[in-house]
Amino acid sequence: MSEGAGAAVPPILSAHRISKSFGEIPVLFSIDFDIRPGEVHAIIGENGAGKSTLIKILSGLEQPTSGTITYQGQQVTLPPNGEAAALGIVVIHQELLLAEHLTVADSIFLGREMQSGGFLKLRKMRAAARTILDTLHVNLDPDARINTLSVADKQMVEIAKAISQDARVIIMDEPTAVLSVAETRTFFEQIRRLTAQGVAIVFISHKLDEIMELADRVTVLRDGQLIATVGTENLTPDSIAQMMVGRELSNLYPPKHEPDVDSEVMLSVRDLSAPGISGISFDLKRGEILGFAGLIGSGRTAVAEAIVGLTKKTSGSVTLKGQTSDFTDVSKSVAAGLAYMTKDRKGRGLLLNAGLTPNLTLLTLNKHLKNGFLDGSSETKALERAVRRFDIRARDPSVPVGKLSGGNQQKLMLGKTMESEPDIVIMDEPTRGIDVGTKQQIYHIIAALAAEGKAIIVISSEMQEVIGLSHRVVVMRQGRMAGMLEGAEITEAEIMRYAAGIKQGGEDDRLSA
Amino acid sequence: MTVSVPEAHKAPKGFRIDLKTAGPLLALVLLIILGYSLNPAFLNEGNVTNLLTRSAFIGIIAVGATFVITAGGIDLSVGSMAAFIAGMMILIMNAAVDSWGASLATVLLGIGCSLILGIGAGFINGFLTTKAKIEAFIVTLGTMGIYRSLITYFADGGTLSLNNGAREIYRPVYYDSFLRIPYPVWVFIIVAVIGWILMNRTAFGRYCMAIGSNEQVARYSAIKVDRIRTWTYVLQGLCVSLATIIYVPRLGSASSATGVLWELEAIAAVIIGGTVLKGGFGRIGGTVIGALILTAIGNILNLTDIISNYLNGAVQGIIIVAAVYLQRGSLTSKRKKAE
Numbered sequence: 001m002s003e004g005a006g007a008a009v010p011p012i013l014s015a016h017r018i019s020k021s022f023g024e025i026p027v028l029f030s031i032d033f034d035i036r037p038g039e040v041h042a043i044i045g046e047n048g049a050g051k052s053t054l055i056k057i058l059s060g061l062e063q064p065t066s067g068t069i070t071y072q073g074q075q076v077t078l079p080p081n082g083e084a085a086a087l088g089i090v091v092i093h094q095e096l097l098l099a100e101h102l103t104v105a106d107s108i109f110l111g112r113e114m115q116s117g118g119f120l121k122l123r124k125m126r127a128a129a130r131t132i133l134d135t136l137h138v139n140l141d142p143d144a145r146i147n148t149l150s151v152a153d154k155q156m157v158e159i160a161k162a163i164s165q166d167a168r169v170i171i172m173d174e175p176t177a178v179l180s181v182a183e184t185r186t187f188f189e190q191i192r193r194l195t196a197q198g199v200a201i202v203f204i205s206h207k208l209d210e211i212m213e214l215a216d217r218v219t220v221l222r223d224g225q226l227i228a229t230v231g232t233e234n235l236t237p238d239s240i241a242q243m244m245v246g247r248e249l250s251n252l253y254p255p256k257h258e259p260d261v262d263s264e265v266m267l268s269v270r271d272l273s274a275p276g277i278s279g280i281s282f283d284l285k286r287g288e289i290l291g292f293a294g295l296i297g298s299g300r301t302a303v304a305e306a307i308v309g310l311t312k313k314t315s316g317s318v319t320l321k322g323q324t325s326d327f328t329d330v331s332k333s334v335a336a337g338l339a340y341m342t343k344d345r346k347g348r349g350l351l352l353n354a355g356l357t358p359n360l361t362l363l364t365l366n367k368h369l370k371n372g373f374l375d376g377s378s379e380t381k382a383l384e385r386a387v388r389r390f391d392i393r394a395r396d397p398s399v400p401v402g403k404l405s406g407g408n409q410q411k412l413m414l415g416k417t418m419e420s421e422p423d424i425v426i427m428d429e430p431t432r433g434i435d436v437g438t439k440q441q442i443y444h445i446i447a448a449l450a451a452e453g454k455a456i457i458v459i460s461s462e463m464q465e466v467i468g469l470s471h472r473v474v475v476m477r478q479g480r481m482a483g484m485l486e487g488a489e490i491t492e493a494e495i496m497r498y499a500a501g502i503k504q505g506g507e508d509d510r511l512s513a
Numbered sequence: 514m515t516v517s518v519p520e521a522h523k524a525p526k527g528f529r530i531d532l533k534t535a536g537p538l539l540a541l542v543l544l545i546i547l548g549y550s551l552n553p554a555f556l557n558e559g560n561v562t563n564l565l566t567r568s569a570f571i572g573i574i575a576v577g578a579t580f581v582i583t584a585g586g587i588d589l590s591v592g593s594m595a596a597f598i599a600g601m602m603i604l605i606m607n608a609a610v611d612s613w614g615a616s617l618a619t620v621l622l623g624i625g626c627s628l629i630l631g632i633g634a635g636f637i638n639g640f641l642t643t644k645a646k647i648e649a650f651i652v653t654l655g656t657m658g659i660y661r662s663l664i665t666y667f668a669d670g671g672t673l674s675l676n677n678g679a680r681e682i683y684r685p686v687y688y689d690s691f692l693r694i695p696y697p698v699w700v701f702i703i704v705a706v707i708g709w710i711l712m713n714r715t716a717f718g719r720y721c722m723a724i725g726s727n728e729q730v731a732r733y734s735a736i737k738v739d740r741i742r743t744w745t746y747v748l749q750g751l752c753v754s755l756a757t758i759i760y761v762p763r764l765g766s767a768s769s770a771t772g773v774l775w776e777l778e779a780i781a782a783v784i785i786g787g788t789v790l791k792g793g794f795g796r797i798g799g800t801v802i803g804a805l806i807l808t809a810i811g812n813i814l815n816l817t818d819i820i821s822n823y824l825n826g827a828v829q830g831i832i833i834v835a836a837v838y839l840q841r842g843s844l845t846s847k848r849k850k851a852e
Contacts, residue, residue, distance in 0.1 A: 310733070331735035340733075348729045353793060354722070362723055362734040365716040373714045416734075 009036045010073070012200050013058065013089065013169050018067035020053055027053050030067070031226045033219055035169060035200045040191060042211045043204050045221035046244055046463065051204050054221065055171050058202065059091040060084035072168075088168035092158045094177060098146045105129035105142035108161045132160045136190060152183035159190060170194065172203040176210055177297055188214055206295045208237040208500040220244060241496040252440050253468030254447040259287035264321075266455035267307075267338070267424050272316035274306035277479040280316070284424065284455045289446065291470030292459040293495045299479035300459045301343065304426045308333040308340040321423070334363065339422035341413060343429035343459070345406075349413045352402030356394055357383050359401050359412060364419045386415035391441060407438030414445065425449065426457040431465060443469060463492045475499050536839065537786050537802040540832075544809050552816040562695060564805075564812050566687075569697040570595075570756045572804035574775060575782035576708040576797060577752030580745040581649075582783050583712070583795030585725035588638060588746065589653040591753050592775035593660035598630045598757045599767035600664040603673045606683075615678030623683075623761075627754045634660070635750020639743030657776070665769040672768040680765040687762040697759040701801075704755060709797040711748075718795070721745060725792025781829065782807055785836040806832065 014034035020027050028050045035041045043051045056062040058069070060078030068075050071087065078084045082091065098107050105126045114121040114128070129142040138156045146154060155175065162170050176184045191201055191214060205211055211218055212232060220227040220243040227243050263286040272280040277299040284290050292300045306313045309327030318325050320336055327333040333340070342348040350359050357379050361368055368378045383397055390411040394404055401409055410431065417425060430446065431439040446469060450456050460466045466473055473485040475498035483498040497503040548555035574591050581588045606623040613619070634656070641652040667673065675683070686696055694702075712718035720741045723731040731738050761767070784790055785806055786799025810829055814822045 329735070329737070330733065331737065334735045342733050344729075347727070348733045351723055351726045351730055351793075353726055358719060358723070362719070362730075362736070365719060369716060373710070374716065374719065 009038070011036050011070075012072055014070045015054075015058060015064075016068045016070065018054070018057055018064045018069075020050075020057060020062065021065050026224060028057075028064075028224045029226075031221070033058070033226075033229070035202055037168070037198045037200050038195045039217065040195060040201045040203070040215045042215035042218045043202065043221065044206070044208075044211060044218055044240060044244060046461075049221040049244075050224040051221055052173065053224075055091065055173060055202065055204065058169075059089050059171055061091070085162075085165050085167070088166055089171070090162040090165060090167040090169070091171045092155070092162065092173070092175065094173045094175075096151070096154045096158055098154055098157060100147040101145060103143050103145055104133075104140055104149075104157055104160075107146055107157055108132065108142075108164050110161075112165070128164070129160070132164050136160055136163065136193070138190075150183075151178045152180075152186065155179070155187065156190070159194075163194075167199060169200045169202065172201065174204050174206070176205060176207060184210070206500060208240055208502060211240070212237060237500065237502045238493075238497070241493050241500065241502070244492075244496065252443065252464075254444050256289075256447075256469075256471060257287070257451055258471060259285045259450075263287055266321055268319040269303075269307060270317045270319075272303065272306055272313055272318065274302060274311050274313040276302040277306065279480055281481070282474060282484070284457060286423075286453050286455055287450050288472070289450050289456045289458055289470050291466035291473040291490075292457060292476060293461075293463060293466045293473055294476030294482070294499050296461060298476040298499065300476050301428055302479070303476070304340055304428055304457070304459060308338060308426065310340070334420050334422070337421070337423040338426075339363075339417045339420050339424070340426045341417040341428060341430065343432060345409050345413050345432075346402075349416075350401050350409060353400050355398040356392070356401060356412060357397055360386055360416050360419060363416055367419075382419060386412070386419070389418075390415045390445065405434075405438075407434040407441075410434050410438070410442065414442065418449075422454070424455045424457075426459070428459045429461065430458060431460075431462070439465075463495055466490075466495070467492065477501055537799050537806065537836075540785075540836075541802050541806050541809070544806060544813070548809060548813040548816070551813065551819070555813065555816055560812070560816070562690075562693075562698075564808055565698045565701070566695045567812070568804045568808035569701040570760055571775065571778045571782055571807060572701050572801055573704045573752050573756040573759075574749075575779040575786075575800045575804050576704050577749035578779045578783050579708065579712070579786070579788055579795050579797055579800045580718075580721055581749050582780070582788055582790060583718075583725050583792055584721040584742055584745045585728065585792030586642060586649040586742060586745060587653065587780070588749050589650065589776045590634070590638060590657040590660060591749065591779055592772040592777075593657045593664070594631070594634050594750065594753045595757045595760065595772035595775055596664045596767060596769065597660035598627050598634070598754055599761050599771055600667050600673050601630055602627050602757065602761055603675045603765075603767055604667060606679050607676045610676040610679050615676060615682060617682055619679050620683045623679075624758050627758050628751065631750040631752075631754025631757070632747055633750070634753070635747040636743065638750070639746030642746070643739035643742045661769065664767065664771070668768050670769070672766050675761065675765040680762065683762040683765075685762075687759055700755060700759055704752065705797060705801050708800075712795055712797050717741065717744065722793055722795060725789075726794070778807055778829075781833045785833060790837070 011034035016032055018031045018033070019029055031054060033054065043054060045051050053062060057064050060080055061082065063080070069078060070076070071089070078089070099110065102110065108129045109125050114125050126142045133140050133142065136156065136159065138160065140153060140156065146157065149157070159170070176187060179187055195201060212235070215232050217229060217231050218235060218240065219229045220240065222244060265283050266286050267284040270281050280303050282290065292303070294300050302311065305311045307318055309329050309332060320338060325336060327336070346352060351362070360383055361379050365374070368375050368382065370378070386392060392411045392415060393408055401412060404412070414430070427446070431442050446456060446458065458466065458469055467490050470490065473490050473495065474481055475483045475485065475495055477499055482501070482504065485494060554560060574595070578588060578591065602623040605626050606619050609619045609622050638653055638656055641647050642649045689696060691699060712721070720731065720736050723734065723736060724738055724741055728738055782803035783800050785803035786801070787796045788794060788799060807829055810832065811825045814820055814825050814828065820828065
């Protein structure tokens, strides 16, 4: 830890009793947070805990609904749209915001170009970029194009840009999520160099081991509440995981009906590898709900897409109802009785400008043909069925589905998926961004489908959901199966241990239970 | 148990005039009234027949373009393709006359070759955009140059003329009528009706709209995106071929000046008709009206001397820009409401 972390140093940036609501929905409740020069302060919490909102408020991208921000000893209102960078508060986003075709020097000075008489002083900027890169010990050519750089190098360009703006506080959103182990090492060295110069670093991470190594203090958020701010020396990864979790399961979830021990294996995956994932093996039985937990980017969606044929698998086998299946496109997997419901309902699931009917029947339009022509009345009947079955509420079926609430969109997408009458359904984030009441409806629908004899995979970033629904849970980490949990082992703390890499690999015999 | 937004189950449908649907028709009606008031000869049977026949070329091509644009593509090559196909037809028919003399079979041979060339040229555009993953704009800009240059080459910089014997046999296809409606207009009507059915009553049309609206959604909905896209270009080629088949007997010749700017007129007809240039929403009926509007503007300028006929292109240009502006205005206001 760097020497600047002593409690005697006054904070450079602090937030006092910050609350934030989006419309009616509160996302942060009276949060206190501060960062001292030369300190690394980690923010940690489950997805949806309010971490991103907090860093947006700390950098002026969002204004708090109530509460105050103090910067360099003065109470301030931070300017919006990243203008706080000029004050020395710089955010480095996870999806590095660099123009791919500019050079390194161009990028560092983008928006703050050195000019004289309307002409760019290219040589001077190049030299200045060179100097900054040298002080960071980064061996990059100022003339290199951004699109020729690795992700780690792009991150260094962002850091160089921050330094060139004389940043006092650098806020990073999951900076190591996209870095390899070696790149993470270099990145850590860089952070230590920055803190030694008195720069304050705020960062979000899900990787508990990295937080233990790098951070001086950790702030834990849960459901928009501040749980604790603790010095790292008083923490263990386990105690962090405990703080992140710890809610009681409500009656949100229907009772679980275990599938029969001898029920038929519907889907069997062996050693599946595809871009981003490798060595995936599991079985799924009739009537079973198999949860897929893990951090964002851990490869859960990639597994689903490789199984249904949206991406090419590089090796391994998929066996559907005893038949070896090699789906090369989605229409084949749908025909075989395997349906995948995407998590991205606006980008991949629904045509937002079209009405309810075209969306509902798009996957299964062939069922609504009469002598080769579309049969409108058959489509209308399908919509009436789906509206009843999934309680889809719209004032008019011709209203563009983009205008429906998230919950109704999700139910419509569920209806669309179930129109193909699949035996096996993979649901990716089935309740993302919808209200609690609709969530409960969807949980009961999922349980009912399983009771009907469907085999279901639920991929979810909400651990409560995975725990509340699943008979067994696969925990993914960095494209591999970190563990397979059953029965009483399915707890948030246990899932977190596998997801964050504290615990490795379940016993092999369980993977194919 | 629900906390969801209150949304009434099914409100009764009120009377709504959809400006987007009615707009082009309204514009055409206004144009007809304007034309008649400026010169009553505008609505003479002869002039109306002439106007419809002229609009058939652009209209038929524009029906094909409606599918391409609805599925999120663009085809700039149609004008050059028409010139190229016309030239090849004439060369083939002339060669056939040299070998076997002029007969109905000669003309049928020419028509057959036109269909094959049109479908083939469309397939090449489709194949290059979907399989080689080159943007449609670039692919068709390339093929546009290729066909234009090929017709110039085959005509040796001049004009290719159809053998007189063959022309006599072929002539009625453009100049004769059935039930007082000229054959080109019949072809236009049939193409438009089939196009409308394809777009609105078959899975193919639905898939075109889905792909143009959001390709990812289409892919995740098990639609064979590449295959459907390729089909739209093939359909476009077929439409160009049909337009050429009725065009060749009109003058009996083809040159490097044949079909110049047809691609722009076809795209303009599609856009004026209410199809969205970015794709996702296609209206065959609108396209037909769009083609009629474009032809009527030229016709009215011919019949009156308020504005010089040389300004035909300028008036058309203003109409196109105005149509797109109105379209975008209605779309953004819709989007604002959604938020």
